Amino acid sequence: MARRLALVMAGMAMASANLRGGGGGGGGCRLRGGLQAEEPKGALPLPSKLNRRESSGLWASPWGTKGQGTEDDRSLRGTWTSMRKRMAYLEYRFSNIVVSSNTVKAAFIFSISLVLVVVGGLILRCVGNVGSWRNALFKAYALLNNAPGIDAVSEESTGYLVAANVLFVSGIFTFAVILGLVTSSIEMSVQNILEGNYRIVEAGHTLLLNWNSRTTPLLRQLAEAVKDGYSALPIVILAQMDGKEMRQRIQESLRDVYLPISVRAGNPCSLNELQDVCAGEASHVLLQYPEGEEDEEKVLSTQVACVRTLQEKHQPMKSMGYKLHDLHGVMVSSSRLELAPELGFVPVLRNGFTQQVIRACMTLQGITDVYEDILHAGEGSQMYVLSSSTWSWLEGRTFGEARRLFPSAVLLGWIEDGSKRIQLIPDGEETVPGSSLLILLSSDHSIRCNKQVVVGKDEMEGKGRTNEQEEQDTQRKERVVKKLERCFSCMKKKFALRVLILNMGEEEMLLQSMEESLAPGSSLVVHFSSSDKSEGQEKAIREMGQRRNISTELLYGGFLTMEKLREVRAAECDVVISLPSASSSAADTNDAQLVALAKMIVSCRRRSAREGVVLPLMHVIACVEQPTSVELVEEALKQQGISLEWLMPNELEAGALVQILRSPYLSYVYDDILRASTAQLTLLSPHAILPHDEEVEFAFLSDCFLERSAIALGVRWSDGKVELSPDRRKLFKFGKKDKIVVLQQVKGS
Template sequence: MSPASSSITPYASILTLKHSTNKDKFDTNHIILASSGAPLSKATKGITNTPVFIPVVIISVLFVLLFKFKNVIEGLLVQFRYQLLKLFSLPTIGKLAFLLVFTVPIILVGGSLYNVAAGTESWTEGFHKVYHTVTGFPEVEEESMWAKQLMSILNYVGMFAVASVIGFVSSDVSGAIERINTGNHNLLEKQHTVLLGWNKQTIPLLKQILLAQEERGYGTFNTPLIILADKCKEDMDSELKDELGTERLNTWITTRSGSPTRKSDLERVATGSARTVVIMASDEGASSLSTVLANITAVATVSQKVVLESGGGMKKLEDTGPGLLLQQMALTGNFSVVSVPSLSNLSDLVAQCATQPGMSAVFLELVTHDEGKEFYVQHVPSLVGKTFGEARRMFDGATLCGMVDSRNGKHQLNPDDGVTLGPSDSVLLLAGDARALKPSTKAINCEAIRATTEGVTAGSSAVEPSVKEFKEVMVICPSCDIPSELLDSLREFGQEGMRINVLLDKEAGTTSPESEGGERSKISYTNLDLESVSALIDEGLSTVDSVVVSLDQDQEGSVADAQVVATVVKILGALSTVSESRTKPVGIVCCIADPDTTNILKELLATFLDRSAPGVTLDVIEYRTLLGGMVTQIGAEPLLQPVFADLFDEDGDELYMQSLAHYGVPVSQSFMWGQIQEAVRANGDLLLGYLAKGGSARLSVPRSESVTLSPEDSLVVLAKGA
């Protein structure tokens, strides 16, 4: 049959049909679509007739499966939607990486299916065609109907992948991302960390948690870390971006606005499936805390660790509703409950710094996660049956400080060397990171160290304890009430016969009580103009051993810090005025919220040092950083809670600063650190490190390292309380 024809114009298309000479078949091979006489494309060949009932059967089966597994499919769709939302909240590099991971399997699987459908002999042909189809390659010619359909489907998939990349910068996707980042939709996480509440301690705590993840591993506080607080989400996100950086938000940390006292809000952040729940201290009272704890118990579906930042610790909660709930939660066996001291417990630390200058650097090194040393609790089967003294000598990069019974949490700090480690005993180690926790197979040069140490000790005359006597302490209270907790701590940690002079701001209108006397100390109160430098001098600033600047807890951190800086300036100015008449060193102790304020105070000290004469030390307690580090360490290892309580308490073992002469160790000579350890151990104390002349602490020195100490250096030891 001759091909049909007609005239061709630039504005018309002609469809010409050519039939095969075989009258029983219609050959579509001769369909040509032309414009202006030029062929545009060629149709595919060899379409095979497909029975009509096959698509009907396939569709029917799909409907039956959808109906039967409706709930399962709905759950999968919810999970898919949630994971898609998380995808759009990733940074650009994360989205591009996901598209790469998403596209490569499509090309591999699609290429394999194409080869089967098209019956190609070369497998690379399928991968090649699918690759170009997915990436937007023009439509290709196919002989098989199934191959053509498959390539069409893959073409749509490819269009979606390419369109997604383009959509990242388009208005629609940008709007969706903005809604996701600022939205408050439900979260479907598991084994994550939930932080309930927001206070001044939140940002320092998050910084310590992120550092702990880097040092101890991501299992310490599982990410993502979800914050639920009765605070505007935009405000929380803005503050987190400023303090932690944009890359942390929505990848490691997610915020949701809501109340921890509402069960529905707890469910929205998947509190029931969280591994760790941290409850921040609140001003709403015991009833609010009871509601939060009750809701946590109600929604929990897995065993959880509950970390409570309490104002006064577990002892003050025992007779309250929250205390009873915490006890019941612990008894169920589903919750590991631990309470961490809050700001009020800093009084003990301030008192220790007031009587032992430089102690703030030691506590900062012990508690915070940065470049310092932290406590680890670890069970080491190879140490079972060994004595504490034997185990102590088998660690080089870590210092063995005590033992913890993993069955009941009972601990022993600085036990005798003859105490034997049992099967349930874990060791308490002070180390820089987890890599230093593995013991050696034998004692590190033990005999040589002990022999040399005996010679050192024998060649030096023992002296009386070198802890400096602090008899005069001045407490300055700028525009704040009488710090009763601080005064109680000074009584407990102070030496017998201590005199404490409390200076109250006359302008604040605080009533000056009568002087107090006791067996160990005497407290006197004076109202005066604290803006006057001469008034400070008249009150005996030139004769005191220590000056404590009391913290005004009711003020915002930046305002309180500014007040502390102003007070320290006046103290340094007064000391420089009486430098010639001052006959003994003096220590200044203060608490600040922002670590940057520490640098300002150190610069001030350096400026005044020449004029105020040597012997002025400055202990700056970064209380928010310290508390954040403490919550992080105890949250990661609840067995550390009684250890920190013991270190801060006046009973039991305490940290002391001692001179080398106290242990008979000559100065300005090189010794292995292990030798100095054994000299200290001969007195029953445990050596943790030393405080250098400039005020920097170095803890857990490797046992095999050679060290030369100067007369101004102090040893940091763990010893029985006086």
């Protein structure tokens, strides 16, 4: 023991002599007091704060300033300065370790622990009788980690007691450092996740690119679609938006609805970012229009090209298409991009569905409820495109026979396999093509098809019918068919209307449909939300008015005043359409402006009535952003002679997009129906074809309508509720304001 202590003391004396003598050769840097210190490799310049604080405060030297005291004092000051710089360098290196990767942190912790165990074992062997190195190292390890059964205060000698407690305190300090590093790593990981900056590893998922006001409605519609069998999960969102904000909006929107969603904040036009969300492995991709982006075409074209390139790399055996097992892609934009369909994406015009529905309900009140029931995913009835090979017994059947095989679904037509040619309401004697895609309307995705025809209620119960009863049924059917022919002829007539459109933006499709809907002699007043005149739109409206003999008037500017409404005779309008203002970023602001406009229109009508003006019945079509605002709008328009029909564009568009993403063929089906190319939805009063208070079977109605190239889809009740694709054997008893929902073939198509 004495020999070991002597060796230690000799080493300390030699080190002290070297420090005072400044000996040792070059390669170092000369410090004050003659101290030679070697510069560590890779060291960075020390912070300038050390130089400024060198003579004051915490870093002040206890030996005074430079140039004062004896030679020994200056030597001590140099030693103190060197120690401070060394400490600052160690602090800098420790800071680098704290912000480094978890692997570096783990290596640092392991290295420090190993050094402490070895040094502790050496000290214990020097001051105590611990036997072998194995026992000394284990004793040091146990004291450093406060292992159970280890006592640091019951040692025999004073030196051993001091050494044991020093190791124990060092262990506490080491544990504190480890705990701090682990805690900081966890905090950084959680922060990284919350900010949406983590890599996503998925396959066969749904990818949503870009964020806009329609994203949360899309997620709600996807949640409903999941209940109906949609399985391309989870939903992955990549957008240039803060991850925390995206999560907060999603949580507020979905609330108690469960939907697996992963978000990542990043640029959807970056290949690296797209790879981080596994865009190449996605089975369904929806490109939303980027809100506030000036060059929309450039952004969407870049995203389409990058996504398809990644999919071709990671899924070379699959192609972007329309069939069930193909990759599906939908792109929403303000204009149709040529690149999207070339790469297999289905192009959808922004607000296209809303504009077409507004066009339809302008001349047919109540049809909005039907479209909302069909287009909303997971609610009511929806359209499905299914392969006819699912039911092999349909081969060789006529359309009239095939439609009777579906007890709770309505067969609308088919799409020939390998083409996009849609045939809605085919002739009853036309045979179902082999390997075709059937278009069905059903309230459930699990559609049942019987092998035998679903007959009437009496036949199902086993009650036979006499020849006289069959003859009565035939005569009854003939009477209904004749009345249907007269009703359809009357529905073709158009009447001149005075229409006021508020907050018009870039709804070109709505203006185009106006030309087909308005009869000659009508009057059209268009208020543009922007004060900047659009020469293209103004010219198009003027030319439309000249072609169709329609008087047009254009207004520009922001919010309309009472004076302006009286000037354009808003009180005398037959139809008032209020579109969502493009300048209002907040939904509640748009709804508040809608309530104000409603109040002003009511005031204008009251004033005109007092002046003796004969006012027509006014039909108001309002686009509402939030469902809570509907009641307020209804209250504001509460006046005799005004009927309100409202729709929610975001929910309507989102529901249609989800259905098209699920079955891309539906984009052509909806486009055909909404544009009234070959077929159109209409409402028919049952009392025009049936006696009052008569119960009628839905199967009987279906047979009668098919005789006049139409299909009965269901019923719109007087309270606005819609019942589509009912059971064929269900009996209906209609009230005064109830309507039959019909898909009617457009003549000349």
